[in-house]
Amino acid sequence: MDSFEIPPDKMIDKRFNLSVEEFDNEYGKPGKPVLLTGIMEKWPASQKWTLEFFKTFFNEHTVIVKRSSKRDEQYEVSLGEYVDYLLKPEKEEDPLYLADWNFSLDFPELLNDYKVPDLFGNWLHYVPRVVMPPLRWIYIGPARSGTGLHMDVAMTGAWNAILSGRKRWAFFSPDQTGYMYNGAVNAFAPDYEKYPLFKNAKPIYAIQKPGEIIFTPSGWWHQVINEEDCVSITENFVNHTNFKRAIFPYLSTVCKYQKDLLLYYLRQIRGKIFKRNDNEV
Ligand SMILES: O=C(O)CCC(=O)C(=O)O
Numbered sequence: 091m092d093s094f095e096i097p098p099d100k101m102i103d104k105r106f107n108l109s110v111e112e113f114d115n116e117y118g119k120p121g122k123p124v125l126l127t128g129i130m131e132k133w134p135a136s137q138k139w140t141l142e143f144f145k146t147f148f149n150e151h152t153v154i155v156k157r158s159s160k161r162d163e164q165y166e167v168s169l170g171e172y173v174d175y176l177l178k179p180e181k182e183e184d185p186l187y188l189a190d191w192n193f194s195l196d197f198p199e200l201l202n203d204y205k206v207p208d209l210f211g212n213w214l215h216y217v218p219r220v221v222m223p224p225l226r227w228i229y230i231g232p233a234r235s236g237t238g239l240h241m242d243v244a245m246t247g248a249w250n251a252i253l254s255g256r257k258r259w260a261f262f263s264p265d266q267t268g269y270m271y272n273g274a275v276n277a278f279a280p281d282y283e284k285y286p287l288f289k290n291a292k293p294i295y296a297i298q299k300p301g302e303i304i305f306t307p308s309g310w311w312h313q314v315i316n317e318e319d320c321v322s323i324t325e326n327f328v329n330h331t332n333f334k335r336a337i338f339p340y341l342s343t344v345c346k347y348q349k350d351l352l353l354y355y356l357r358q359i360r361g362k363i364f365k366r367n368d369n370e371v
């Protein structure tokens with residue numbers, strides 16, 4: 091896939107080997123995206139997490155894949171089937187994407203293959219899984235797959251590391267929310283007739299390759315396109331840099347999760363008592 095032409099003054103900073111203090115002062119606390127290098131060289135995942143690895147070890151595991159541009163078109167497939175789809179020579183224009191695979195719920199051993207960078211202390215690591223599952227996902231997708239314009243869950247911050255492939259990112263600061271049409275715009279090919287206010291938006295961009303980690307600060311809008319077949323991992327965090335912004339949105343995410351869980355159990359119980367299994371409470 092052709093790389094998008096990006097003027098150099100619109101690229102996010104790229105920094106090597108930052109200390110925790112440098113990162114906090116220059117990026118974490120002010121909330122500024124950055125591309126970080128010199129962090130993941132020693133991760134076993136860098137060599138290990140190939141498509142063949144996922145097919146070999148998790149072949150039968152069921153995952154949900156979604157059409158990149160229409161997230162309500164979803165399918166349940168086995169990981170093996172999805173890797174076969176991804177490697178097929180015939181490629182789709184709007185491919186299916188394995189986004190948000192919450193891998194550590196089923197395969198905690200994968201956590202040994204990488205180390206959360208010291209720059210991203212995460213208080214959410216101490217939240218028990220029954221309260222809220224970890225905000226930690228693997229993304230696997232072919233060239234042209236991607237994620238539309240959005241803000242991450244609950245005003246959390248996030249880091250994203252690529253194991254293979256190349257991603258193109260566009261970022262918009264939180265004060266541009268009024269131009270974002272709630273994420274309906276394609277930031278890489280905007281329809282200005284439909285979304286005229288987007289003309290005022292001032293994107294900054296990144297091209298991310300293996301060995302590079304992107305920091306997305308809380309409240310920043312971003313859109314991502316995989317320019318090549320990609321395997322990546324991301325974790326969202328709350329810590330001293332974003333606690334004030336994230337805590338109430340995070341609490342409401344937990345409440346919604348707990349409500350859905352409770353409804354799920356009540357339906358099961360009702361199904362057992364009344365020997366029926368419909369979906370209403
Ligand atoms: O890689 C992608 O498709 C989306 C990544 C993303 O939005 C994130 O890490 O927050």
Ligand SMILES: [Fe+2]
Pocket residue numbers: 240241242312
């Ligand atoms: Fe995101």
